[in-house]
Amino acid sequence: MNPGHLFALTPEQKERYKVQPDQFHPTDRPSSLEEYEVPDFIEKAGLRLWYNTQSDSYRRHWHDAQEIVVPLEGNYSVSVQGTNYLLKPGDFFLIPPGELHELSEPSPGARFVFLMDLEPFCHQTGFLQVRSLLSQPVLISFASCPEIYEKIITLFMQIVLLYWGSSPSWHLLICARMLEIFACYADYRIAGAAPRMEMPRENSGLGKKFDRLLEYLQKNYTKDLSLDEAAQRVGVSKYYFTRVFRSRMGQTFSEYLTYLRIRSAEELLKNGGVSVADVCTACGYDSVSSFNRNFRKLKGYSPTEFRKLYQATRLL
Template identity: 35%
Template sequence: MTKLFNGNHLDLYSINSDFTGSRYFTIDQEEVEFHNTTTIRIWFNEQSADFPSHWHTAMEILMPVENYYDVIVNDSSYHLLPGEILVIPPGELHELIAPNEGKRFVFLFDITLITKLKSFSGIQSLLAQPLYVTPETYPKIYNDIYQLLTQMCNEYFSQKEYSELIIYSLLINFFVKFAYNRINAEALFPKVQLDKQKEYIQKFNALMTYIDTHYTENLDLETVAKSVGFSKYHFSRLFKQYTNFTFGDYLCYRRIKAAEELLANTDLSITEVAIQAGFPSISTFNRLFKQHKSCTPSEYRSKEHTFHNP
């Protein structure tokens, strides 16, 4: 029996150690065998090994149970304590540093289908950086997030029929919690009257969907601002409040995410990746990619994980 934190108390959780699937690392590449043919992997990890810088197309969630766990994502460091949660978005370079003794849950999800849902565009910017979830950083939803992850564990290790569907329904709810937490934040549009806030949220959600489908085109600030009925100055301020990005920075971020997917799933040359992701030139792509990922597109591709089903 293993102690698993559950809200403010400890529950006893039985781990089935006979499930199929494994996970191991080489210097640049992580190999993950998902359980059976699922695109979900939940791993109860007791290894003291450190995992070098790598990335993968799956979203990863780390949740220590006993002792700390250190994580470096790009240039940011996280010292995770039991009960704390770190969500690492797909495509982010990260390094894992374990203590001599400790236990933690590792969740791996292929969220490709979820990101294709129309409403997901409105929360895409939330995954521009890791989500560090503690009672202090997310006081309104921390317990809900922890309960959802606990339910996912229960479903995964039960190996019941339809467990994968149940887990993905819980994962959608997981994202919805973060979305509502953001739009209900008092500081989202601090100078906008309450009766206008809903209208603005709807406008920006629709705009994010538009950007998500037209990011390869020549989208300029003034035209986009006019399309939603704002001056470019008013639009710039509201867009920054809604996404924590300037419009230009978000467009660049969205194109880099597209490039990450192309680097992972195609044999296209770097030049072809740049063109298909919407960058105006290979030199611009290389410069911006290195600025955001701290490595070149070729170096990034060499650190990619591969995923294999048993």
């Protein structure tokens, strides 16, 4: 099967999509390595979708938005934290918020680039699990994920139609499609991670205990909670908990705890009035060296470098 018909555009659409619905025109930004970028969202919407046909490359940069890249014509090169991905037409690629990445076009073509703020979704039931699965780059292609590809790309193309459409409820409808995309991918990952293992359902006693643990971690990630204690909270053995946690969250318990701490540290570091040592303590670390090591491992640069990059851009 050739999936090209799922994302093909008419000549009329190609012309219409070159103009933003709010008539926004991007301003030139100074080029610098590792630049912090403030997304040009539509006012009060927390999102922006580009139909991009430019042959320019985008140097290493980062922002707080989830970025989705969907090539339409020609291949597209994306590098995230030093790992290179060659995207083909129709590929659906998600870049996590806060990750250093760069985009380049090896040959002339066209693609959609979608930026979206995930924070409004964070209070949705079950989104903690989804956000964990999205903490690493995600490539959904016809070859790699045939079970969900058609649904994912169809939902995304519906987002495109809504973005350039005339519905008064366009923003709500786009958010609904994105939640459906996230849910589809989460279900796929959970089912595929351990197909022969009985997984706790959302309405089961075990599933509810697991969800309560995630809520507890969101509020208490600074505490020194061990794997044994976490398993006891759910009421299962450490071995079973380890398997369930990794299959549901896409990472180990320790990795998830580190992810929560570093995500919190990012927000604190944007405040110039808080020292790196204080951020370290506030995020649950006893050692600055351990904090620096984990921060660099996840983000690709030190806490001090992160702060300088952010503050330098805010002064522009």
